[in-house]
Amino acid sequence: TAHQKFDIVIIGGAMMGSAAAWFLSHHPQFDGRILVIERDPSYAFCSTSHTHSCLRQQYSSPLNIKIAQFAVDMVRRFKHHMNDPAAPDIALDSFGYMYLAKTEAFADQLRRNQQLQASLGAGTTILSADEIARAYPFYHLDDIILGSHNPHDEGYFDGAAIFDWWRRAAVQKGVTYRHDTVVGIDHDRRRVKAVRLASGDIVAAGVVINAAGPRGAEVAAMAGFALPVEPRRRFSFMFSAQTPLEQELP
Known part of the structure; x- marks a missing residue:
């Protein structure tokens, strides 16, 4: 042994x-x-x-929102944070997340969440069913009251590239x-x-x-x-x- x-x-x-x-x-x-x-x-x-490998900021916890915002900055400025010109540029495809509420209880929760998220700088907005229908006319919204949507800094990134870089860079530093x-x-x-x-x-x-x-x-x-x-x-x-x-x- x-x-x-x-x-x-x-x-x-x-x-x-x-x-x-x-x-x-x-x-x-x-x-x-x-x-x-x-x-x-x-x-x-x-x-x-x-x-x-998706990011979102639509949480009900301030800590989770701030963690997500830290992650967004890390992804968008990955080469800068790595301080290495050989580090890859990581794209973030910000298609956003949308949560739909069909009960008043969940609608109230989304409203409270949006206020919290907005206070911390997230771009979440509340959309009525009519507003959602105008943006996405193919959605079936008969039972939907409202939705919360944030098209900014929410979406897909190349997590595999970040993982591979962190692992190889750690080994180079003696890990x-x-x-x-x-x-x-x-x-x-x-x-x-x-x-x-x-x-x-x-x-x-x-x-x-x-x-x-x-x-x-x-x-x-x-x-x-x-x-x-x-x-x-x-x-x-x-x-x-x-x-x-x-x-x-x-």
């Missing part, structure tokens, strides 16, 4: 784990050793490979990526001491970051606490229209 020590151990090396590795390795006040442990270096089955699986965590009920790997190795850690995505609850359980995260199946549908529409949809 090999014993190693790292200042930071990140469990999960996809988008969130690689983001943490990049930000830490490029922080001017951090010079520690970082290990990223990834169970599937092909990333074929991780959430990062199956996400639609170690290891193909292995965490099977146990040593702790004293107050802090984590080490992680145990399927290979039999034990890695001492100053800090452990749980970036295991939908498996985050399994990792948390190894450390002795419950995390309310669970994987759920989601579906995406692609279809061809007999008569293609002449405009983009939110």
Whole structure:
């Protein structure tokens, strides 16, 4: 059994784990050793490979709205934030999101959300059913009261390009990526001491970051606490229209 020590151990090396590795390795006040442990270096089955890579600002929490706005700025000015001319330019296709309310309760919620979002600089507007019909005459709106729509800084971006850049740039800064699986965590009920790997190795850690995505609850359980995260199946549908529409949809 090999014993190693790292200042930071990140469990999960996809988008969130690689983001943490990049930000830490490029922080001017951090010079520690970082290990990223990834169970599937092909990333074929991780959430990062199956996400639609979409951004929206229509949340009911100020923190979530601000996180989304930070992400928008990161995407739009990716090369600037990376401070590297070799970094890719990332486009954001701002088709926007639209939420439709068919009950007064949800309509009131959308109105409250819009006021909060607007106060934080988001471009969300409330549209009546008639206004939606004028913009999108092919929608069936008989049971719709109103909608909230933000066509600014909401839409699709190339998440795969950002993930690939963060991962490679972190490695160039000395971050170690290891193909292995965490099977146990040593702790004293107050802090984590080490992680145990399927290979039999034990890695001492100053800090452990749980970036295991939908498996985050399994990792948390190894450390002795419950995390309310669970994987759920989601579906995406692609279809061809007999008569293609002449405009983009939110």
